[in-house]
Amino acid sequence: MFATIRSRLILIALLVVASVYFLFPRNVTLRERGANGVMRDTLVTRVPLKRGLDLQGGMHLALELDQSKQVSADPKKDLDLALTVMRKRIDEFGVEEPLVQKVGDSRIVVELAGISDPARAKAIVQRSAFLEFKITNKTGALEKALPAMDRTLRSLGIKGKAEPEKPSAVQQLLGGDTARSTAKDSARPAPAPKAKAAKGAKDTAAKDTAAQDTTPLPGGVLSGLIQPSGPGGVPGEYGVPETAFPRVDSLLNLPAVARHLPRGMVLRWSSAPASVGVQPVRFLYALDDKSIVTGANLVDAAAQLDPLTNGPIVTFELDRAGGRRFGDETGKHVGDFMAILLDGRVQGRPPVIQSRIGRNGQITLGGKSLQEAQDLALTLKAGALPIPLKIVEERQVGASLGSDSIRKGITAGLVGTALVILIMLVFYRLSGALAVVALGLYILFTLGALSMVDATLTLPGLAGIVLSIGIAVDANVLIFERIREELMHGKTVRLAIDEGFKHAMNAIIDSNVSAVLTALFLFQFGTGPVKGFAVTLIMGIIASMITAIFVTRTFFMIWLDRRPAMSTLSI
């Protein structure tokens, strides 16, 4: 079919044009978050070769359902639901070409390229964003239950020292910030006890370190630490010294203790410590178990600045059914206090219900930035995760490291190519020059093919390209050596070239097929960077076969055509 030089040259030209076309810089529409926090589309011109996270900087996260606190009834369904929620969130987050996909049956992979604030991205990914509204308990049920709880604790042998060293799961959920503040607090000697609560804390702290078998506190462990907010405060609100918070939380979570809580009542912590007097205090709320409405009924949310306080707020709108229920319930509870919970934490101090509330409401975020409010609105709007997610794998590469890698890869590639060209010219002279031209085409074809299949170029992939430059000439070497052999057997130039190509073909095909086979397995098993390597390897092998067998052959045909009487070959 491609017997004539002309048709061969046309095909080569087509391949070159196609490669250049796929590599030509083009306009890409990006959805970004502008300076004012609003999403907008921007046009960027660039070479359409996708760079992997390790080359352009970015974050790769693998997430799994975290069933340590809440067991999923149908993990498969919950994961699919989480995937949908995650897609919405990441779309709104506004990074270029994000990737959110399910891997296997139990994992979601999120890849965000070129992000500048990884901590924020992680917070958005991990936040469950489960919104609830609950009425605070005004019957003082917790005070009544405390003595019984303490008696149980005493009978369990838990006095001053329960399991205080083990950080509670709640503390883990809070992540680095809390860990840091508690670490700081414990490092600093406790301030002189003023409130009764603080005294309790100091006593237990002393017991933690020194005595193991001293007599328990007169009022019991919990009664000493959990103090009602006082007569003027919110009913159902209790203060706990921040230093004792993890410990009280783990004690309250003991099944034997939790049993004493009246039915229909739950305990929830405030999201952040408040400073009351000298010592930071964490509020504990006794709430009605039944939520009057949840985030499932939410249709819209937006971040704003409160015109009165200038603090950030998140306004939300409920759907019709949610609005009706919200109105009915708040109408019934006028004069009561309503806690707004996000992921099981009470946000701010519960406000009093002045009157019936309809479909629209707002959440006040004390002491947070507008960006945090925007992130909260974003996650609320995208919906709540059915089950919290935990990060089981994180890879993050800074943009500077990525560009450094590209620079080094290109240097290595240039040096490697120069050496290969040198070797080919020294050994094969004019024929070597033909092989070098073919090598140039090989590099062009490989990059073009990578761009065509939308492959991602990674650091190992870059190494693969450099390596394949060395290997790519192998097919040419095989052919040239074969031609030399045929010439030595006394064949004419024309015949030697024909025979050389013909006999080398078997070896070239067999060796390349087995190389592709191993690369396919590499692709199958590898994660991002290694997949990139496998793809460049496969593309490289295919391109090298085309250039060595087809392109170089054409060059020889032209050569012979120009000098039909050639009796010696520069090889």
Place this chain on the structure above:
Amino acid sequence: MLRLFGNAHYDFIGARRYAYALTAAILLPGILFLLLKGLNYSIEFTGGTLLQVQSKKTVNVAELRSGLDREGIPGAEIQNFGSENEYVIRARIAKPGTDANDTQATAGAVRIALDRVLGRGNYTVVRTEAVGPKVGGELRQKAFLAIFLSFFAVLAYLAYRFEWRFGLAAVIATAHDILATIAFIGIMRLEVSLTVVAAVLSMVGYSLNDTIIIFDRVRENLHKHKHERFAQILNRSINETLPRSVLTHGTTMASLIALTLFGGEVIRPFALVMLFGVFTGTFSSIYIASPVLMAIEQRWPGPAARGHLAPKKAPPASPSRKPQTVS
């Protein structure tokens, strides 16, 4: 023309016993070393936390270590990475009391320790990897499976293209290469990362390539030289393909040396493993694959080789002549 090892007539097959001794001398201590000291797996496989830190001032390693100890991360590895103020911190064990599969607590603790020792803003974390042991274990399994399966795929392909005798010999030679490379990785204390596994697999491809080139020539020569003994055929084939081998290894090594010198810290282990692979691949194609093929043919003669195995009919293999380096 410039041709290395053109018209060479080395008696490769005759020297196979020395080659076996050399193989044993390399492999046995290597395997012993692996059994005693094991491999140095990267945290991608073991699970753990890695932070690459660029610091503005010189880091006092002892201070950093004690800072990490205080945050509940004892035994962290701190390693200089490239330049003087660039470090890699590896914590393989999760912060006690935390769920090791939830990678965040440990990474957070390392950052706190860095804040304390270096001071906030005095350093930048340029790379983070935090892998739960579950993810790492799965990856390890997948890596072994990939190597194992690629073995069989190649065996099947070679059995289809040649015959099973050739396929088996090639796979045995490849097994040798993998063992030797793993021993090399162990002795050099290179970290077994995903990239290194990728290097091992590409080394397999490369070494097979080399073996196939020789076997292809063997197949051809079996038809061409009907009266030669099998050992002679093998020697002839290896010698005939020698110039090609030398040149291809030369260009491949040129690329790899460029990668080793200029490719940067992350790519260096890959390049080193491949460089070693070029050597062992060449060695095994000549001294493992070919003699093993002969041994297999002697035991289970195939149709193509039958005529070449008749004992003592043909004259003994020609003694090795001096090589002609340049012609």
